[in-house]
Each structure stands twice: as structure tokens, then as C-alpha cells.
Amino acid sequence: MSDRPILEMTGIRKTFPGVVALDGVDFRLFPGEVHALMGENGAGKSTLIKVLTGVYGIDGGDVRLAGEPVHFAGPLQAQQAGVSTVYQEVNLCPNLSVAENVCIGREPRRLGRIRWAAMRRRAADLLAGLDLDLDVSAPLHSYSLAIQQMVAIARAVDPAAAPATRPQPEASGRGSRVLILDEPTSSLDASEVARLFEVIRRLKRDGVAILFVSHFLDQVYEIADRMTVLRNGTLIGEYRTAELPQMELVTKMIGKELTVLERLDDQTRHAAAPGEPIVAAHGLGRTGAVAPFDLTIRGGEIVGLAGLLGSGRTEVARLLYGADRPDSGRVEIDGRPVTLRAPRTAMHHGIAFSSENRRTEGIIGELSVRENIVLALQAARGWARPVPRRRQDELVARYVKALDIRPADPEIPVRNLSGGNQQKVLLARWLITEPRLLIVDEPTRGIDVGAKAEIQKLLVELAGGGMAVLFVSAELEEVLRLSHKIEVLRDRRLVEEIENTDGVDADRIMQTIASGATP
Incomplete structure (x- = not known):
């Protein structure tokens, strides 16, 4: 250096x-x-x-x-x-090829026309320099997100x-x-x-x-x-x-010692026994998304979904929220069969879903913090019954304070907030509807350790108050810290349910993921 x-x-x-x-x-x-x-x-x-x-x-x-x-x-x-x-x-x-993405805006040209063969050679050489052997004529979307990031790096170092x-x-x-x-x-x-x-x-x-x-x-x-x-x-x-x-x-x-995570681990493992089943899936599945699975979530229980990227975690969450339609199985709420035709049906039954894609399926950047928070409540009421402004202000002020959303001004555009505070806005949006089952998909991804600890603490407190929580995360330590039981997925199939007792650790979960069976 x-x-x-x-x-x-x-x-x-x-x-x-x-x-x-x-x-x-x-x-x-x-x-x-x-x-x-x-x-x-x-x-x-x-x-x-x-x-x-x-x-x-x-x-x-x-x-x-x-x-x-x-x-x-x-x-x-x-x-x-x-x-x-x-x-x-x-x-x-x-939609463009790998080569076009690498060279877009600076394509080799002769007499104003793109030299396609030269462009493909240059892209292939750049990727070879990163130890990548790709078909540069293939569309970028045919490759994984990881490869797409390598392509972005190749473009950057061109x-x-x-x-x-x-x-x-x-x-x-x-x-x-x-x-x-x-x-x-x-x-x-x-x-x-x-x-x-x-x-x-x-x-x-x-x-x-x-x-x-x-x-x-x-x-x-x-x-x-x-x-x-x-x-x-x-x-x-x-x-x-x-x-x-x-x-x-x-x-x-x-700016301070962080001991909350250690307390959470002890608090979760020694929590009171969960209550009655709120949501139960029986043979629920969708062809090409996730194989039929059984899953029961009780009041006061945090159920963790663990598995590698692409294992089917998000697909399970979306089926339980009605965002995707199953082609097999059934869902019961409080022991009664329910057809979740769409998210609005799920909301009507007290199911809330915070997506992992907070930018594309979550926040609306041009709207204020207040408008983003009341969005789900307004949707549940129907647009013909607007939430009175005074009621909006009361609810938003309560959750801005409770979740320590910063800055605390509810009228600023939500796009101006940091990632961690945007995630808190999404949680506030759903908590304001007082759900019975809260589904959170990667709620701490891309946020700092302090905000992560605050969100994890909130989820444990919500479960302690009787709410059911389905928690999806790629971080095994996080799943172990929060969950009462862990559902392990592999190759879009639920392979094992593990009670989170003192003897369970990340190695146990990884062995199950690797083998697809109880180690």
C-alpha cells in the first residue's frame, strides 16, 4: 500500500x-x-x-x-x-446484454456505428480480469444478483x-x-x-x-x-x-455500550409459552415458488424462517399474506378456513406484511413520513372513509415517539430519512393497524447496528404483548436471537421445524440447511 x-x-x-x-x-x-x-x-x-x-x-x-x-x-x-x-x-x-451493460455510453464505434464484436471482446476481457467467465451476449437478468454486481464492478473499472x-x-x-x-x-x-x-x-x-x-x-x-x-x-x-x-x-x-442484544437473547429463550394458534397453513404451496408446507403461528410467538438466498423464505411470507395465490393447501385463522385472495383480505383478518424491498414495495419517497405511516390504515378503511387529520396526527406522533423515528418531523419527505428510519416508518405503518400477525421480511437488512437492536427489541416486546410474528432474515444469529421456533427452508422446501432451546446454535441450523434433514 x-x-x-x-x-x-x-x-x-x-x-x-x-x-x-x-x-x-x-x-x-x-x-x-x-x-x-x-x-x-x-x-x-x-x-x-x-x-x-x-x-x-x-x-x-x-x-x-x-x-x-x-x-x-x-x-x-x-x-x-x-x-x-x-x-x-x-x-x-x-433487459440488455452483459456486454451492453459493461460498455453502455462508451461503446467502441466506427463511423458512428457500434462495433459489436469489439464490444463483446472488451466486456469479456474486463470480466476475465475479475476471474469471471460469462456469456457476455446473454441478457443481464439471466444472471444472479451477485453476478450483476460483478458486472457493475467491471463497468466501474473499465x-x-x-x-x-x-x-x-x-x-x-x-x-x-x-x-x-x-x-x-x-x-x-x-x-x-x-x-x-x-x-x-x-x-x-x-x-x-x-x-x-x-x-x-x-x-x-x-x-x-x-x-x-x-x-x-x-x-x-x-x-x-x-x-x-x-x-x-x-x-x-x-456513543454507548450495546447490551440490548444480549438481553434479547435471554428474554426470548425464557419467554412465556405461546398462546393459541392464530394462523395455520396446511399443505400450502405454489408451483415454482415453494413446495407445500405446514406451518402454525401462535399468539406471543416469534417464528423465524431460516435458509439461504432463494430457499423460499419470502415466498412463504407472501403466500401467508395473500400477495401470491397458492395452488395447493389451505389457510386457517383462529381454526376457521380462510381464502386469502389478496393482501386486503389478509389485512381484514389482522395480518400485516413488511416487505424486504422497502424501496419498491414499501416506502413512497415523495410522500411525507405521516402519509407513509397512515397508508395501510387508510387502505383498510377504504378511500371513501378518509382518516381524519387530527387522528392521523395523534397516531403518527405516538409511533414516531415510540419507534424513535428521526428526524421527528412527520411532514418531511420519507426519502430524506436514513435506511434504518425508513424501516421504522414501515413498521409504524403496520403497527398502526394493530395486527394480530406481523410478517417482517428482512426488517434489519442494510441498517446500522443501533437501529437493528431497536427493531429486534420492538419485535420481542410485540410478541411479549401477545402478537404473533413471522420473522425472515438471512442472518442466522439474528434468527436464533429472536425466534421461539425456527422453520428451516432448503431448495424452496420447508425441511425441518426446530424449537429454539439452549442447545440450538448457528452450526445446527447450517447443518440442516446443508443436508436438508435433521443432523
Whole structure:
């Protein structure tokens, strides 16, 4: 690793109306290193990245790239200077081929016409440099999300992204000198994460400086050389990863000791016995989605769904909510057969569903926090019976306070909130309907450890009050911490139900997933 930083940000200040998002933040990034940017949702991580890439202007401070002062007018100019970003939501065109996605906007041309063979060769060469052998003529959507992210990285490091007048980094000859990876592993399973990390290590050896953002602490400690911690828009410090224990990192991120997770584990395992069955599925299934399964969820019980990505967890949740129609089996509510023709039917019976896709199936960014929270309640009442504004204000104020949604102004657009606070808005939307069964699909994905602990604590409290909870998560430790019993899925089939007693651990669950049978 070089002893001179490729990127220096000094005294960065950024304000929005009524909010100081960044207050004198310093940040350094060296060639050939992976540097993690850490902090809670709302700490200023995204704002710092947007300042760097020209999405936002700055109110104070300096940015230097390779020792030269820079001020990018937008992400395109940043990319042309060698600063590329790959976001959590892959921003490519799934209907186009892999080669077209890699080269879009900078296709090799002759006399104004695209040279298709040359484009495919260039895409294949770039992917080969990342140790990927793909059919670049195939449509992007035919590949997994993990491969799509690799394609996005290949596009980011394409030397053609840089103008010919800019000298390329000597170590690699690649287009990116700085590569920003924003939550790249949030939707990947363990094997896909391992493959991505191999690509990151290869780029690191080539001299690329990598800014890595993730809420998975174990992954940060596996891949990052150094880390910078932000809290409430201020710099807490820069540290070598090997010299900062995880619990000390968490304390620096949230400003206090985090003991709530340990209490939750004990509280769940020693909770009172669940009540009567609220929802029961018998032979419920959908061809191509999930094989017929039996599942009973009782009042006061948290049932965890565990399995690898694509194992059928979300498909089970959607069938129980009526978002998808089953072609076999039946559902009983309070022991009586019910046909869940649509989500509105499920809502009528007291079933609520918070989707894993909070951006596409959850929040409506243009609406206010208040409007997002009352959405489900209004839908349940019907649009001919609007919820009175005074009642809206009372309910929203109660849940904004109860869930500690920040900022606490219910009239600001929900898109302005951090990911963790947007997730709290979604939970408030459903809790306001007072459901009997709350289905939550990846409610803590992509949010910081403090907000994650708050949401987990809330779910345990809701179950303690008699609500039934179906909890879907890719994090086995999280499933073990919260669940009274665990339903294990493999290859879109429910393979075992495990009571979460003191002898159950992550290894037991993984063995079941791997073998598809009781170990």
C-alpha cells in the first residue's frame, strides 16, 4: 500500500435546511487498500459519498484526488476522473446484454456505428480480469444478483470510463483509482459474498483504492484494512481494523455500550409459552415458488424462517399474506378456513406484511413520513372513509415517539430519512393497524447496528404483548436471537421445524440447511 493517499477529504461541511449533515469531517483513502466507512444510519456516510462524487456541493472543506484539488459537477465527471460507485441497488439495464451493460455510453464505434464484436471482446476481457467467465451476449437478468454486481464492478473499472488525457494508475491500468462499494453484500448469500471478496482482493492487489460501506460487521473485519467512524455527522476517528475490537467499534458508532442484544437473547429463550394458534397453513404451496408446507403461528410467538438466498423464505411470507395465490393447501385463522385472495383480505383478518424491498414495495419517497405511516390504515378503511387529520396526527406522533423515528418531523419527505428510519416508518405503518400477525421480511437488512437492536427489541416486546410474528432474515444469529421456533427452508422446501432451546446454535441450523434433514 502506498504511503501517500489517493484521496483526501479535509474539513468537509455539508448542511441541509435545519440539519448539519457533515461537520468538519476528514477522510483519507490509500491506493491498494480497503477502507470501511462506518456509522449508524444518519451518521453521514451517504452524504460524504455524495459530496465526493458530486451529487452534493459542499459548504466547506477541500477534496483532493492524487494531490490535486477537485470539485466534481456530478457522478459522470467523478467517474471520468477515476472515482466510481457501485450501489446496493444495481443500477444497470437487466433487459440488455452483459456486454451492453459493461460498455453502455462508451461503446467502441466506427463511423458512428457500434462495433459489436469489439464490444463483446472488451466486456469479456474486463470480466476475465475479475476471474469471471460469462456469456457476455446473454441478457443481464439471466444472471444472479451477485453476478450483476460483478458486472457493475467491471463497468466501474473499465479504462474506457476515463478520458484519454488522464494518466492511468501505474499499478493496474484500470479506469478506477477509487472504487466505492455501497452495501454490496446486502442481498448475497455466503458463497456469493466469498466470490465478491475475491474480486475485491484482486482489485486491491492491482492498486485500486476501495471505499467499502456495510452494516455486516463480520464482513468488515474480514475485508477492510482500515476504517473511519462517523457519528451524527462528525468524525469519531480513523482506525486500523485489526486494532479495534468489534464491541469497541459499536460503542464508537452509537456513543454507548450495546447490551440490548444480549438481553434479547435471554428474554426470548425464557419467554412465556405461546398462546393459541392464530394462523395455520396446511399443505400450502405454489408451483415454482415453494413446495407445500405446514406451518402454525401462535399468539406471543416469534417464528423465524431460516435458509439461504432463494430457499423460499419470502415466498412463504407472501403466500401467508395473500400477495401470491397458492395452488395447493389451505389457510386457517383462529381454526376457521380462510381464502386469502389478496393482501386486503389478509389485512381484514389482522395480518400485516413488511416487505424486504422497502424501496419498491414499501416506502413512497415523495410522500411525507405521516402519509407513509397512515397508508395501510387508510387502505383498510377504504378511500371513501378518509382518516381524519387530527387522528392521523395523534397516531403518527405516538409511533414516531415510540419507534424513535428521526428526524421527528412527520411532514418531511420519507426519502430524506436514513435506511434504518425508513424501516421504522414501515413498521409504524403496520403497527398502526394493530395486527394480530406481523410478517417482517428482512426488517434489519442494510441498517446500522443501533437501529437493528431497536427493531429486534420492538419485535420481542410485540410478541411479549401477545402478537404473533413471522420473522425472515438471512442472518442466522439474528434468527436464533429472536425466534421461539425456527422453520428451516432448503431448495424452496420447508425441511425441518426446530424449537429454539439452549442447545440450538448457528452450526445446527447450517447443518440442516446443508443436508436438508435433521443432523
